Amino acid sequence: MAEIRFIDATRVFRGSWRPAVTDVRLDVRDGELMVLSGPSGSGKSTLLRMLAGLEPLNRGRILIDGQDLARVAPDKRGVSLLAQGFSLIPHLTVAENIAFPLTMRRASARAVSSRVAQLAELCGLDQHLGARPEALPVGLRQRAIMARAMAPRPRVICLDEPMAGTSVPLLPRDRAPIASLQREAGITLLYATCSSTDAWAIADRIAVLDRGVLHQVGTPHQVFEEPGTVAVAEFVGSPPMNLVPAVVSDGRARIGDLLLPVGPDRLAALSSDRILVGLRPDDLLIGHGAGGIRATAVLVKDSGREYLVHARTEVPGGTADLVIRRTSGPVPLLGESFVVGADLDRVHLFDAATGRRLP
Template identity: 40%
Template structure:
C-alpha cells in the first residue's frame, strides 16, 4: 500500500495547445479508493497514465510514498494497471494470463501458483483457470484482468474504465465486487470512469475534472450536497439538477416567477443575478392554492417502479418546440403520486435545499 501525491502535475501534448492535465494537485491516502470522473477529454485517463508511467509528466511531479516518480520506468513503479479493453493474451489460459507478469519477474513457480490460486479464490475464478479468454464472458474476462493485477501485490491499483465494455446489469454486480475487493485488500486504488453513478457508489472520495483542471475533491455525499460550482452540480446527479439564471431583488431570487429567499449572508455576496440550483428530490408538489408555488405543464413521466421523475415546463406544451428550454424542471415523485403528460402541477422548492451560485463565475456562494 502507498500514498500518492499529484503536485501541480501537468501534461501537454503540444506546446501551443491547452494542457490535457493542468496543474493538478491531489493527495491520495494510503488504502484509499479514489475515483477520477468527468466528461470525455477532461484528462482523467491521462492523469492515471501519468501515475502509471505510461505518459510523461511535463510539469510538476507525482510522488508515491513520498518518492518522485520522474525517471522511474513503469515496470519499476510497483503499480498494477487494469485497462478498459482487458488486454488479455488470447492464446493463454486465465491462469497463464494471471501469472504472466510474475513469470517475467522470475518469481518462484510455487509462489506463482499460490498467488494465482488465492486471486482465483477471491474472484471466484477457480473453475475458469484453464479457459482461454475467447471461452469466457465479458465479466469473467474482466475478473481475470483484475486477478492479473492482484497477483502482483502492488502498492497501487490503476483502473481505467474497466467496466465500460460490460452490459448494464453486469456493471452493477462487477462494481460491487471491485469495491468489496478493494476493501478486503486495502490497496490504494485510483479508478477512472465517466459514469457518475459508478463514481458515487464506489469511491471513498471523488475527484471531478474539467478541461484538465481539478474542480472538486470530496466524499460522494459532500459532492452531491455541496458542489463548489455549477459544473459539478450539473455533472453529479441523475437526473441532473435544475439550474436557473435568476435576478436578485431585495434578497430574493426570481425563479420562474417564484421568489426564493437567499440567505442573508449570501445576499451581500450575490450580484444582480445568481444561478439557483434545485435537485429533483428538492421539489414538492403542492395544492393549487399554495401562493408560493409555480405551475408546470408535464412533458414526460419516467416511471421507475418505486419512484418517478416528472419533467415539466412553464407554459403550455408545444410539440414543435425541441430547442433547449431553460424553463424545464425535473421533479422526483413517489410511486403513489399519479401524474400524467399534459397535466398541470404546482410545485415549490424546499428552501433549505436550494443551491445558490454566483451568476457570473458559477462558483458556489457560501455564507
C-alpha cells in the same frame, strides 16, 4: 500500500488548444479507494497514465510515499494500470489473464504458477481458471480484474473504466467485488469512471474532474450534498440537479412565484446579480396551488417504480427545463400546466458567472 500526491500536475498534448489536465492537486491516502469521476474527456485517463509513467508531465510533480517519480521508469514505480478495454484479454483464460503481467516480466513458470494459485484462492476464482472472461458473471469478472492487477504485487492499482462495455452496473457498495478485495488487500486503488453511479457504489472519496480541472474532492456524501461547482452539480446524481437561472434583487431570488432568500454571506460572494438555483429532482413537489414555479409537462417517463416528469418553465430571458421525481401520487399529463414547489432547505445556489457554489 502507498500514499500518492499530485502537485500542480499538468499535461498538454501536442497540437491541443488546452491542457488535458491542468494544475491538479490531489492527495490519495494510503490504502484508499479513490474514484476519479467526470464526463468523457475530463482528464481521468491522462491522470492515471501520468501516474503510471506512460505520459510525461509538462509541469508539476507526482510523488509516491514522498518519492518524486520524475526520474523513475514506468516499470520501477510499482503501479499496475489496466487500461480501458484491456482489463481482461478476451481470448485468454482467467489463469492466463492473471499470469500475463508476470510472463511479461519474464518470471519463472514456477513463480507464475504459484502466484496465480495464490490469487485465485484470494479472489475466489479457483473453479474458474479455465474459463474465458465473457463466460464469467459480472461479479467474477471484477474478481478476475483485481487478480490480474494484483499479480505483480504493485504498491498502487489504477483501473481505467474496467467494466466498460459490459453494460452491467457495479453491485451495491458492500458487495462490490473490486471494492471488497481492495479493502481486504489494503492496497491503494485509483478507479476512473464516467458513471457517477459506479463512483457512489465503491468510493472512499471521489475526485470530480471536468475539462482537465479538478473541481472537488470529498466523500460521496459530501460531494452529493454540497457540490462545489456547477460542473459537479451537473455530473452528480441520476438525474442530475436542475439548474435554473435567476436574478437576485433585494436579497432574494425569484423563480416564478417561488422566492428564495439569499443571505449576506452569499450576496457578498456574488460577482453579479445572476445566480443558478440548484434543485434536485427528489426535492421538488407537484401541486396545484400558488407560491411555486408554474411549469408545463413536456415528457413523463414511467419506470415502474417512479415517474420522472420533465417540465418547462419561463425564466428571465427564456425558458428552463426541470426534472421532478415522483414516487407516489398523481402526475401531470403531457402538456398540462402545474405548479412545482421546492424544499427550501435543500436549495443550492451557485454564482452564474464563476460556477462556484455560494457559501
